[in-house]
Amino acid sequence: MSTIDPDLVWTGTLNALALAGRPKRTAGFYDTTLRDGEQAVGVVFDPERKLEIAKLVDGLGVGRIEAGFPRVSDEDKEAIRAISQAGLKAEIWGFARAMIEDVDAVADLGMKFAVVEAPISDAKLAALEVSRDKVLQRIGNAVAHAVKSGIHVAFFGVDSTRADLDFFETAYKTALDAGAKELAIVDTLAIASPEAVDFLVRRVKSWAGDVPIHWHGHNDFGLGTAGAIAAINAGASWVHGTVDGIGERAGNASLPEIAMALELLYGVETGFRLDRIRAASERLRAIAGYALEPWKAVVGQNLFIRETGAVAAQFHIPQAIEPYSSTILDTPRGIVLGKKSGVASIGIKCRDLGLDVPEASHAALLAAVKKIAITNRRLVTDAEFTDLVRRLG
Numbered sequence: 001m002s003t004i005d006p007d008l009v010w011t012g013t014l015n016a017l018a019l020a021g022r023p024k025r026t027a028g029f030y031d032t033t034l035r036d037g038e039q040a041v042g043v044v045f046d047p048e049r050k051l052e053i054a055k056l057v058d059g060l061g062v063g064r065i066e067a068g069f070p071r072v073s074d075e076d077k078e079a080i081r082a083i084s085q086a087g088l089k090a091e092i093w094g095f096a097r098a099m100i101e102d103v104d105a106v107a108d109l110g111m112k113f114a115v116v117e118a119p120i121s122d123a124k125l126a127a128l129e130v131s132r133d134k135v136l137q138r139i140g141n142a143v144a145h146a147v148k149s150g151i152h153v154a155f156f157g158v159d160s161t162r163a164d165l166d167f168f169e170t171a172y173k174t175a176l177d178a179g180a181k182e183l184a185i186v187d188t189l190a191i192a193s194p195e196a197v198d199f200l201v202r203r204v205k206s207w208a209g210d211v212p213i214h215w216h217g218h219n220d221f222g223l224g225t226a227g228a229i230a231a232i233n234a235g236a237s238w239v240h241g242t243v244d245g246i247g248e249r250a251g252n253a254s255l256p257e258i259a260m261a262l263e264l265l266y267g268v269e270t271g272f273r274l275d276r277i278r279a280a281s282e283r284l285r286a287i288a289g290y291a292l293e294p295w296k297a298v299v300g301q302n303l304f305i306r307e308t309g310a311v312a313a314q315f316h317i318p319q320a321i322e323p324y325s326s327t328i329l330d331t332p333r334g335i336v337l338g339k340k341s342g343v344a345s346i347g348i349k350c351r352d353l354g355l356d357v358p359e360a361s362h363a364a365l366l367a368a369v370k371k372i373a374i375t376n377r378r379l380v381t382d383a384e385f386t387d388l389v390r391r392l393g
């Protein structure tokens, strides 16, 4: 059960009706902002910033943090070492390809948990000029070597959603036979519909028994969150993702979106600190040097800032115009003035700015606001509005 105060959630009763009788689910969050997130074009985190991001992500309450891929550079090794020694609550995971040198790099850092990955789709194998038999051999050897080195392994079959289903099973069973303890299903190119995710997770569970299943998804069709939710509903234990969905191409699944949807739409308790996510997102953007659409779910700047007059008229009853309370995200609500303002917007703005303006002047002020907005094609600032009040109010 979600622990969010139900008085702050205004999603109605439809979801509960639709989900009646379904098994209760739990969800673990595996953050890969530092590895798959850094694969976003042009993003380079230095070790100090990686440690800072790891602390931010840890503060969000995720269970696992993928600290990095040590074979990439000495800086990555340095960052992983610092993160491992930082006393974070989350389990710290490393990343290795299915090769002895990569596993040794993880083991040399004293890491106890790692994803070991190998491509398993024919397209990927052709690109690497590696046969199916050869990759099975690499998976078996690398996983066995990692286990011998004291590492708890999750096998991660790159592009597994496009793999031949029989070969998929052979590859994952090879990893289990070699000692892998968990299995990550990987939708590298985000080609799986939510229905396909459901199909594949249930299929793996049918032969993997109690082995924990991870879902690693991307967002090329805008379905990253939907896919992760489908995986959890089908019985996956861990969803991979990043803060803001940062990542290669259209990015990874966004952990904040998944957490919001699970808590507010599915009633699943996630332990995710929703009240901290907007601050964490803002800091990550500053470090990584990118901007987000202002209307982006959960972390977008505009979610609780309203311009439209018809909406401003209902602003005093937040559940009339918002699906959940802004307090869940610890963020303020507000009115801005512009072309789409209405008379109610003028009254609210006057109150917000402590301006005592007779109601009889509101219509003239609104006309002046619209004129500025239309002439300049932008919002009207508080200073401009205060000046209008001085002249017209």
Ligand SMILES: CC(=O)SCCNC(=O)CCNC(=O)[C@H](O)C(C)(C)COP(=O)(O)OP(=O)(O)OC[C@H]1O[C@@H](n2cnc3c(N)ncnc32)[C@H](O)[C@@H]1OP(=O)(O)O
Binding pocket: 039, 069, 071, 072, 073, 097, 098, 099, 117, 118, 119, 128, 130, 138, 158
């Ligand atoms: C492979 C991935 O998808 S890892 C995730 C993506 N991340 C990154 O690429 C991070 C940044 N990348 C890098 O720093 C570098 O590209 C590295 C360290 C990953 C690779 O360095 P390179 O020296 O260029 O290695 P390269 O890609 O040529 O691969 C070398 C060998 O690994 C094999 N290989 C590649 N991926 C895998 C894998 N997942 N499992 C097993 N073998 C693999 C290749 O077949 C090749 O084998 P061969 O020597 O027998 O032909």
Ligand SMILES: O=C(O)CCC(=O)C(=O)O
Binding pocket: 036, 039, 117, 158, 159, 186, 187, 188, 189, 216
């Ligand atoms: O190929 C990659 O980018 C590494 C593995 C991965 O994260 C993925 O396949 O989604």
